[in-house]
Amino acid sequence: QKEVEQDPGPLSVPEGAIVSLNCTYSNSAFQYFMWYRQYSRKGPELLMYTYSSGNKEDGRFTAQVDKSSKYISLFIRDSQPSDSATYLCAINTGGFKTIFGAGTRLFVKA
Amino acid sequence: GAGVSQSPSNKVTEKGKDVELRCDPISGHTALYWYRQSLGQGLEFLIYFQGNSAPDKSGLPSDRFSAERTGGSVSTLTIQRTQQEDSAVYLCASSLAGVGYGYTFGSGTRLTVV
Secondary structure: OOOEEEOOOOEEEEOOOOEEEEEEEOOOOOOEEEEEEEOOOOOOEEEEEEEOOEEEEEOOEEEEEEOOOOEEEEEEOOOOHHHOEEEEEEEEOOOOOEEEOOOEEEEEEO | OOOOEEEOOEEEEOOOOOEEEEEEOOOOOOEEEEEEEOOOOOEEEEEEEEOOOOOEOOOOOOOOEEEEEOOOOOEEEEEOOOOHHHOEEEEEEEEOOOHHHOOEEOOOEEEEEO
């Protein structure tokens, strides 16, 4: 079993839709949870990070962590074509090594 | 520079040749990481440098892979006797010490072994 599981998609939605992206993980020691966005032929860029459980909101983006279920989510409200990218979840125990999910490809159609 | 710089951006090499990939991290970032990204796969950790400490090489897939970081700044990833399965995007990232800051990635080197 992989330490982080993420549905690779692709996920296609119309402009303005609410998008839900999810990951599950297996190690309860993970404490830091991050979401990266990667455009084609670019490196991933940090979108949001949360520590432990709870929600964090930043504009149209909300990150949610449920440690009891080992489940993390990223919600995108009022999705835009410019949100079309690959979204990678990433988790860390607090040490140097970050484990990345495989990434979900998102297409937002105008 | 303002970001992490990687060169070359693309590299096509023949099987059996050696290649060198370069990473220039953000000035002042003490931590530097190399990851490999294959199609449909997550980012695979390769190696980690932190300041003047010995690097963590636990992710290097074979002894054909090596990396060094000179003067706590520029890093070079070397792959000897390349194989077709080495074809991937090699990503470098740097960060301030502390996971909360997250990583800043370069745009990667796309390596194709033919």
